[in-house]
Amino acid sequence: MEQWSESLFNLLGGLGLPQEVSTIIALAVGALVLASVAPVLALVLIWITRKVISRMQDRIGPNRIGPFGLLQTVADALKLLSKEDIRPANADFLSYALAPILSVFGVILTVAVVAIAPGWIGADLNIGVLYLVALGSIGIMAALMAGWSSNNKYALLAGFRVVAQLLSYEIPMVLAMLGPVLWVGSMRLGLITEAQSLNIFGFNLGLGWFVILMPGMALIYLISALAESEQTPFDLLEAESELIAGFHIEYSGMKFAMFFLAQFLNTFFLGAIGVMLFFGGWQGPFVDQLPILGVFYFLIKAFAFYVLVMWIKGTFPRVRVDQMMSFAWKVLVPLVLSLILWQMLAMKLFGPVWLQYVAVLAGNVIAIGIVVNVLTSHFKQEQVRTKRAFGPKSLIGTMQPYAGD
Amino acid sequence: MIEQLNQLIEQLLIQTAPTVPSIQQVVFVMLAIPAAVAALMVVLARNLFHSALALVGTLFAVAGIYALLEAEFLAVSQILVYVGAISTLITFAIMLTRGMMYGATSPLNRQAGTAIMIMGLLFAVLSGLVASMPWPENLVALETFSWGIFSNRITGEAIIASLGQKFLTTYLVPFELMAVLLLVALAGAILLARDRQ
Numbered sequence: 001m002e003q004w005s006e007s008l009f010n011l012l013g014g015l016g017l018p019q020e021v022s023t024i025i026a027l028a029v030g031a032l033v034l035a036s037v038a039p040v041l042a043l044v045l046i047w048i049t050r051k052v053i054s055r056m057q058d059r060i061g062p063n064r065i066g067p068f069g070l071l072q073t074v075a076d077a078l079k080l081l082s083k084e085d086i087r088p089a090n091a092d093f094l095s096y097a098l099a100p101i102l103s104v105f106g107v108i109l110t111v112a113v114v115a116i117a118p119g120w121i122g123a124d125l126n127i128g129v130l131y132l133v134a135l136g137s138i139g140i141m142a143a144l145m146a147g148w149s150s151n152n153k154y155a156l157l158a159g160f161r162v163v164a165q166l167l168s169y170e171i172p173m174v175l176a177m178l179g180p181v182l183w184v185g186s187m188r189l190g191l192i193t194e195a196q197s198l199n200i201f202g203f204n205l206g207l208g209w210f211v212i213l214m215p216g217m218a219l220i221y222l223i224s225a226l227a228e229s230e231q232t233p234f235d236l237l238e239a240e241s242e243l244i245a246g247f248h249i250e251y252s253g254m255k256f257a258m259f260f261l262a263q264f265l266n267t268f269f270l271g272a273i274g275v276m277l278f279f280g281g282w283q284g285p286f287v288d289q290l291p292i293l294g295v296f297y298f299l300i301k302a303f304a305f306y307v308l309v310m311w312i313k314g315t316f317p318r319v320r321v322d323q324m325m326s327f328a329w330k331v332l333v334p335l336v337l338s339l340i341l342w343q344m345l346a347m348k349l350f351g352p353v354w355l356q357y358v359a360v361l362a363g364n365v366i367a368i369g370i371v372v373n374v375l376t377s378h379f380k381q382e383q384v385r386t387k388r389a390f391g392p393k394s395l396i397g398t399m400q401p402y403a404g405d
Numbered sequence: 406m407i408e409q410l411n412q413l414i415e416q417l418l419i420q421t422a423p424t425v426p427s428i429q430q431v432v433f434v435m436l437a438i439p440a441a442v443a444a445l446m447v448v449l450a451r452n453l454f455h456s457a458l459a460l461v462g463t464l465f466a467v468a469g470i471y472a473l474l475e476a477e478f479l480a481v482s483q484i485l486v487y488v489g490a491i492s493t494l495i496t497f498a499i500m501l502t503r504g505m506m507y508g509a510t511s512p513l514n515r516q517a518g519t520a521i522m523i524m525g526l527l528f529a530v531l532s533g534l535v536a537s538m539p540w541p542e543n544l545v546a547l548e549t550f551s552w553g554i555f556s557n558r559i560t561g562e563a564i565i566a567s568l569g570q571k572f573l574t575t576y577l578v579p580f581e582l583m584a585v586l587l588l589v590a591l592a593g594a595i596l597l598a599r600d601r602q
Contacts, residue, residue, distance in 0.1 A: 020428040095458060126562045127481050134481045137489025141461060144496055148454060156500070163493060186562065 034111045034122050038265055043073045045264045048303070049310055056314035083253035091250070092149040099146035100251065100258035106138030107262045110269040115190045117282045117294035128189040129181055132273060133174050136228065139266065140166050143247050146259070150250035158246040161321070162237050165227060168325060169234075172332035173224035178340055179217035180210050180277045182347065183360075193281030206283035206297075213357060214343070216364035218278040220336050225274055227328070229267040232313040236321055271305030272298075335371055339364060409536040432473055440466035451511070453499050461492045478565055 017025070047062070047070055054061030062069030087096065112122040113131060125131050140163055147159020181187055184195045198208035211218040227234040238246035248259045275281055279301050282294030319327070346359035426434075443466065446459035464487045471480035572580045 024428065092452075092454070095454070125477065127477050127565065130478070130481045130485065134485040134489065137485060137493070140493055141488065141496075144493065144500075145458065148496075148500060160497075160500075163497070167493070187565065188562075 030122065031112075035108050038108045038111060039261065041268065042261050042264050043077075045268055045306060046073045046076075048306060049264070049313075052307060052310040053314050056311075077257065080254055080257045085255065086250075086252045088151050088250045091151045095145045095149035097255075099142045099149060100248075100255045100262075102145065103139055103142035103262040104258050104265075106135050106142065107265045107269060109135050109138075110265075110273070113189050114269070114272055115193050115276055115281055116298050118194075118287070118291045119190075120282075120295070121190050124188055124190040127187050129177050129187040129192075129277075133170075133177070136166070136170055139262070142262075146251070147247035150247075152250050155247050155249045158237065158243075158249065162230075162247055165230075165234065165237060165324060168328040169224045169227035169332075172220050172328060172336045173228055175333075175336040175340055176217045176221040176224065177273075177277060179214045179343060182340070182343055183210065183213070189276050189281075193276050193283060196280040196283050204283075204288045205285055206280060206287050207285070209278060209280040209283070211278040213360055214278075214339070214364050215361075216335070216339050216368045218274070219368065220332055220339075221274055221278065224328075224332065225270040226309065226312070227324070229270050229309070230263060231267055231309050233316045233319045234324060235313075236318055236324065239318060267309055268302065268306050271309065272302040275301040275305060331371060331375070335367060339367055342367075410532060413536045429473065433470065436466050436469040436473065440470070454496070457492065457496045457499055460495070461488055464488055464492065476564075478568065 015022075050072070051061045051069075062072035065071040065075050087093070110132060113125055113128045115121040115124070143162040143166070144159050147155045147157075147162070150156075180192050180195075184192050186192065196206075196208045196210055198205040226232075230237050248256055251259060275298065280297075281301075282298040284293060284297035287294045287297065342363040343360050346356050346363065350356045350359055440463050443459045443462035447456050447463060450456045450459060464483060468480040468483040468488075471477075471483060
């Protein structure tokens, strides 16, 4: 990517433009190329979503337009473009129009720091991880603006719900991202990916993924990322089957499509960030010999994550709002804080790297074990309480759940 | 002070008039004008929600100026803390106070005169400070600047590392005090919000 902008820069310099102007043009073209990847990606993502969900529900899914129904999303986008742009009476026009743009803007900026292959990164910022965290806050602001400016009580309430969920899950997510950052000692995403190599006799297997070192952190990140991207089981913000919609209830046509786009892209990019932090990014066997393999490894991992999210979407029930909040604050936050503390202690106390490795891994496994144990007994007790309160006496002591009268 | 200001303006005019502005200057103007306009909107908007949004805009533009000054960490922290947390909190508070949401409120109240006076004084002091500062002419002069702040300029990744080290060595007490303050605020919030039985 750097070579391309370099050659463009030289070309512009040859045309007689001043150096600063040609720098700006070269950077702008690079940014445009990266940014236009996102909408094309969204078309693919929506197609994957529909296909996976259809298969789970024993349907075929889109199969009429284009090969395998690939062009269905294009047709849908055209339909949305031709729709009337309805604006609610007394809506606050500026914030109403700005909110969808802002929500997409915040997500697309993520592309800049995604490391696709060795050296292929838009901008390897030295504050890469922090930058990603800061971008998340733009989406929250967009949801608030959309909810308020629609001049609709339900949209406003939904906006509050969005902020409550996103703020709650941002904390465990950010703290889980700290795990790899602490281990590598850098916030550069390129460097974090490079650190996940596994050299055996000078040959890079590319399998030193941080998920093996800190499975607990990776799990916490994935759960929080599900909540951040508003996917099942945390999709109570926009429970498609029973509520009309969330904060974007008053939006229609292309403005609605932009919220939709932002959500799909956000899901994908949160998965891609997870891949870079915990699943080795572009690392894999033979990647040192053939760097182009890195692109395939990265895309395969990122899309595998997306399919996993859709699998969860097709199979899991939704959590209640009180369960959602208490899970974030009473389970995830204390767990991730104790893991961070343990990792810091382990990295300072134990000298040899292998000992640190074992200590961090053991800490993660033990912590997860304890939490799963506690949660299991909690839910068992809750079931017993439910049966005592409502169910017939014969159900107590059995594994059979109380199904209602 | 007015003489100094005049001198500064003259100097600026002499410096900028014959030459083409550099890209940094163009970008600075592109950031500074929105920041100033949005800051004016914060105090002059008739709708409180618009004020809050304008505040977000100002903070964004200021973050851009930080990025222009190669203080990326500060810029991103500004967006993270002010746009992400504090502005959301302010917006929440505004939204939850009924009657302030819709309809116009006057931006002026009894304290307008006092506020204008204090702000005028503050502006005078700050511009005097800027005018009296012996600014270095170029980057080479900046490196050897006798003021002390710029004398050991560090860049890139080292900024974050030295920031962390300073927090845990030189500025340990304020850092820990800040943490305790946050804890107190958290406990206070819980105390205020819990059920009274």
